[in-house]
Amino acid sequence: MGFFLFWLMMHYHIEPVWFLLLIFPTVAIWISLLYIKRSKDYAKSPYLFIPILSIALPFALINLLAFDPAGNYTGKTVLSLFFLLWASDVGAFLFGMSFGQKNGHKLFPSLSPKKSWEGYFGGLFSALFAAYLLYRIGWLFIPLIHALIIAILLHVFGVWGDLAESQLKRHFNIKDSGSMMPGHGGLLDRFDSALLAIPIVISYLKFISFF
Numbered sequence: 001m002g003f004f005l006f007w008l009m010m011h012y013h014i015e016p017v018w019f020l021l022l023i024f025p026t027v028a029i030w031i032s033l034l035y036i037k038r039s040k041d042y043a044k045s046p047y048l049f050i051p052i053l054s055i056a057l058p059f060a061l062i063n064l065l066a067f068d069p070a071g072n073y074t075g076k077t078v079l080s081l082f083f084l085l086w087a088s089d090v091g092a093f094l095f096g097m098s099f100g101q102k103n104g105h106k107l108f109p110s111l112s113p114k115k116s117w118e119g120y121f122g123g124l125f126s127a128l129f130a131a132y133l134l135y136r137i138g139w140l141f142i143p144l145i146h147a148l149i150i151a152i153l154l155h156v157f158g159v160w161g162d163l164a165e166s167q168l169k170r171h172f173n174i175k176d177s178g179s180m181m182p183g184h185g186g187l188l189d190r191f192d193s194a195l196l197a198i199p200i201v202i203s204y205l206k207f208i209s210f211f
Contacts, residue, residue: 024203026057027157027196030164034111058199065202076139081154081201085193087130088123088155095122107159111166120159127151146208150201157200158193165192 065077096104096119104116131151134140140147 027200030196031160034108034160034163034167055195058195061199061202065205077141080134080139081150081198082194083134084127084130084151084154085158085197088127088151088158089193090123091126092119092123092159095119095125098122108163111163111170115159115163123159124152124155127155142205142208146204150204153201153204154193154197157197161193161196164196 062078065081066075067073092115096114096116098118099122100116100118101114104118106113107115107117107120128148128151131140131147132144135142135144135147140150142150
């Protein structure tokens with residue numbers, strides 16, 4: 001329903017600013033939960049209503065990216081953001097395996113022992129390189145500097161999103177978020193980075209008047 005409502009707003013040029021106001025408190029809550037010390041404090045978090053905002057809202061907001069600056073429907077911008085997230089993930093994995101496994105510096109060992117700072121910066125480099133390529137082929141309809149800033153935002157908040165879901169699974173003592181995709185940690189694992197990163201990028205694009 002949320003996705004359909006956003007599509008109608010974009011189609012009829014209705015300004016959805018009041019929806020964007022929900023982004024920042026939702027993202028801030030998820031990030032702040034990563035740094036609590038006691039597990040019982042995490043249990044007091046409002047996780048009963050957060051999934052509605054943190055899952056339904058980001059995917060509904062994608063409609064705002066489905067139109068180019070001229071108002072034409074296109075999937076290039078949406079797909080470009082996912083390409084940047086995938087580049088970040090792949091780069092983090094490759095650099096982490098190559099340089100961060102044995103003598104690397106752990107990024108957040110209490111939640112994800114395998115993540116390293118070497119992988120983190122490798123993912124950032126990969127996202128920036130992918131942003132440059134997408135800009136060169138014309139898939140990102142914005143100046144290069146903004147494309148690079150978006151790559152940074154996607155990478156940073158994507159990592160936070162991944163850690164937030166790891167914390168959620170640890171709290172409830174589950175290994176996978178579902179069984180629909182065996183071997184992938186569940187369907188939610190494929191989108192955990194996007195759930196925090198994409199709303200932030202949409203806010204940035206709104207700030208620079210992309211739509």
